[in-house]
Amino acid sequence: MQSLKENETLARQFLVSGRVQKVGFRAYVHKQALKLELKGFVRNLKDGRVEVVARGPEAVLERLAALIESGPERAEVSQVEVKEVDWNCAGCRFEVQPDGEDIWPKP
DSSP, X not given: OOOOOTTOOEEEEEEEEEEOSSSSHHHHHHHHXXXXXXXXXXXXXXXXXXXXXXEEOXXXXXXXHHHHHHOOTTOEXXXXXXXXXXXXXXXXXXXXXXXXXXXXXXX
């Protein structure tokens, strides 16, 4: 991964597989991301995964990654695919978005 200055941010996409829908996973990620002061979104995908896109300092994104891997009590995370993405939304907060069919950005 790239080297960042202390105040620089980057964006990562997390595609989370397992028992992650209908177990409070989106609400859990939303709460954690707000606590960490990240920007981005979380949403269910039609294929049963949850997509998280978050922007913030690298160390904070690493903390979010650990929280995603552990998940809420009723979730069972089996896999998390992570990649850096080009996403920015000035003035945005972290939000729960409606379910989506395709991952962002569309392939």
